[in-house]
Amino acid sequence: MLKRIRTQDLTLGMFLHEFCGSWMDHPFWRSKFLLQDSQDLVRIRKTSIQEVWIDTAKGRDVAPSTVAITREQADAAIDNAFSQLADMPTFQAPPEALQPQPDQPPTSMQEELVRAAEICRRAKSAVVSMFHEARLGRALEVPDLYAMVEEISASVARHPNALISLARLKSADDYTYMHSVDVCALMMALGRQIKLNDTQLRTAGMAGLLHDLGKARIPLVVLNKPGKLTDEEFTVVRNHPVEGYRLLLQGGMQDAAVLDACLHHHEKIDGKGYPEKLNGSTISLIAKMTAICDVYDAITSDRPYKRGWDPSESLRRMAEWSHTHFDLQLLQAFVKSLGIYPVGSLVRLNSGRLGVVIEQTPDSLLLPRINTFFCTISDQRIPPEVVDLSRPGCTDKIAAREEREHWRFADINTLCMGMEPLPW
Ligand SMILES: [Fe+2]
């Protein structure tokens, strides 16, 4: 049986099933193992992760008096929270910050995907050269970056999901660079959801683009190491917010909010983050936003040594971690901006068909458009067919999320775009 317990209640002999936090937050290569080494116990308690799942069928159980949550209890709490989400008012930025956002003529997803592909290509090359210059110790070209942020902003305004969906398709090798582009777009989608004004949206996008600049100072052998990090390596990695802040100052960055997001995007609301152990009341809005967008992109992305999680599953895990990690109101707004089943989620319909979510629909978080391609009843592929669950008269609906790992469809990313994989 799976139980969620506090890390302080972990003991040797327990089977660690999963950390309740992103893999950026711990130095272990695997998250499933029998705890036999007291040093591992010390290292786990030194991380910013406060809770873990243990499997009591494979290792020691907790004492009966210890606080523990079962998988069923955790799932029921998330189902309950998500089912109420549509009726809950979305957190909004303070009224003095509000001003109308420019009306962009909306475009279809397919139309915007074509434009977004070109923007992604150019944004990636801008980020590659930015990291390259930072490695060489040269200054940032801030005006060029603002032009890039404007383009990403305009794409998100024309269609909120197109560029985000494309950036998700990054290869494991492109992660470091496309992660910056993706977090930039996610920040702007979240910013629009909470009604930031134009200036704040630009700042949010820039914060996303630059938040991990400090990773340019991490040796590549450590940054891309496909194994457990040593304590020294983990310390180097955890220093990237401070390094990034320093590089931005050196480059003449004057936007205090961008500097703040870079320095504080790994802070947590329970005060266990880094580098300054700020808490919910002292972390700024922009840093809280960056933390959410950063973790979502990290856990949904494929890495050389780890497959990304399904988007809807990722949102559920983040909801589970929110009481220690994220600002809950902002996380709710984030889920509203992406949908409870974001583009790319693999789902099973009542009819027995499997499909990937290809687009959100305006009025429901639970009724997206889905590209169906497999029948679980006949257990075989079927010709792809797009089903709009929000269409009047549509009787099908989502029965369950499905695990990508279980099905391992090689062409799932192509199916979720309705187009060929993009060459970057
Ligand atoms: Fe980071």
Ligand SMILES: [Fe+2]
């Ligand atoms: Fe990041």
